[in-house]
Amino acid sequence: MTGITRTLVVIPTFNESENIIGLLERLKREVPEVDVLVVDDNSPDGTSRLVTEFAESHAGVFLLNREKKQGLAFAYRAGFNWGLEKGYDSFIQMDADFSHDPEDTKKIAAHLKHSDVVIASRYVPGGQTSGWEWHRKWISRAGNIYARTILAAQPKDMTGGFNGWTKKALEAIDYQSVVSRGYAYQVEMKYRALKAGFTPCEFAIHFRNRTMGKSKMSSGIVFEAAFRVFQLRKPSSP
Numbered sequence: 001m002t003g004i005t006r007t008l009v010v011i012p013t014f015n016e017s018e019n020i021i022g023l024l025e026r027l028k029r030e031v032p033e034v035d036v037l038v039v040d041d042n043s044p045d046g047t048s049r050l051v052t053e054f055a056e057s058h059a060g061v062f063l064l065n066r067e068k069k070q071g072l073a074f075a076y077r078a079g080f081n082w083g084l085e086k087g088y089d090s091f092i093q094m095d096a097d098f099s100h101d102p103e104d105t106k107k108i109a110a111h112l113k114h115s116d117v118v119i120a121s122r123y124v125p126g127g128q129t130s131g132w133e134w135h136r137k138w139i140s141r142a143g144n145i146y147a148r149t150i151l152a153a154q155p156k157d158m159t160g161g162f163n164g165w166t167k168k169a170l171e172a173i174d175y176q177s178v179v180s181r182g183y184a185y186q187v188e189m190k191y192r193a194l195k196a197g198f199t200p201c202e203f204a205i206h207f208r209n210r211t212m213g214k215s216k217m218s219s220g221i222v223f224e225a226a227f228r229v230f231q232l233r234k235p236s237s238p
Contacts, residue, residue: 007034007109008083009092012075016096017045024054024061026102034092034109035060039079041069072161073178073185080170090166100162104205108164115201117193118164121157122207131209147187147229155200158187162205165189172196184229191232 009027013020020038027036040048040063048065055061064082066075076093083091090112094100104120111118121127123144129137140159147158163186173192180188193200 006088007090007092007112008079008086008088009034009036009094009105010039010076010079010083011036011094011096012039012041012072012079013043013047013051013096014041014069015043015045015047017043017047017050019097020047021050021054023096023098023102024051024058027105028058028061030102031106031109032060034105035062035088037062037064037079037082038096039064039066039075039082041066041071041075071181073181076185077176077178080165080175084167084170088167090164091170092164094162099207099209101205101208104162107203108162111201111203112164112166115164115199116166116169117190117198117200119155119157119160119190119200119202120162120164120205121155121202122160122205123156124202124204126204127157127206128204129207129209136209143183150229151187151191151194151232153191153194155190155194155202157202158190159183160207161186162207163189169193169196169198172198187229188232 011023024036038051040051042048042065048063051061051063055063064078066078080091092105092108094105100120108118108120122129129140144157144159147153173189173196175189178185178188178192190200
């Protein structure tokens with residue numbers, strides 16, 4: 001991989017007013033060379049207003065405001081569409097709640113110069129999670145093992161949401177036709193990349209549970225992920 005010149009961080013938000021400005025400040029300090037797009041699902045807590053105000057005094061920060069809550073998958077699809085139309089070469093997807101360390105975006109951006117798919121991993125040697133109760137750790141571990149086993153996938157962290165993609169990879173996996181929602185979205189994106197012949201670069205991170213705001217995880221998301229992972233293995237699946 002060579003020639004990467006423009007990188008866009010895509011951050012979906014819904015009611016993240018407590019976190020978003022601090023996150024944007026950290027990103028502009030840690031990786032001033034990348035641009036940031038916040039994709040907000042019309043948060044009633046004023047998240048989009050805060051981003052708009054911040055963007056007025058900080059170059060390279062943008063807002064894509066959507067009319068209603070449509071979920072993670074549609075937010076990323078909209079963000080990737082926006083970025084490709086604007087001519088970006090690579091993309092970093094991350095959460096808005098500081099679970100993903102802004103400093104690690106620098107590492108993802110560096111790896112994207114040589115790899116088309118980058119996974120910031122909780123489950124390779126050196127990776128870790130903190131701040132979760134035991135049942136959340138169990139759900140994450142079990143879900144990841146389940147996805148890797150059912151799909152015969154090599155990456156250690158199939159379910160994580162802190163990832164990097166080049167334009168080449170997104171176009172090759174036809175990201176706009178991904179049908180999974182929520183938790184399963186991350187799995188399907190990576191599985192499609194593997195099926196397309198990409199070998200992800202995986203490096204260790206420390207994932208920290210949010211300290212402010214409310215988690216979007218639900219039992220419905222978990223069940224949808226379990227069902228969708230099984231579906232992906234069927235010959236008729238994309």
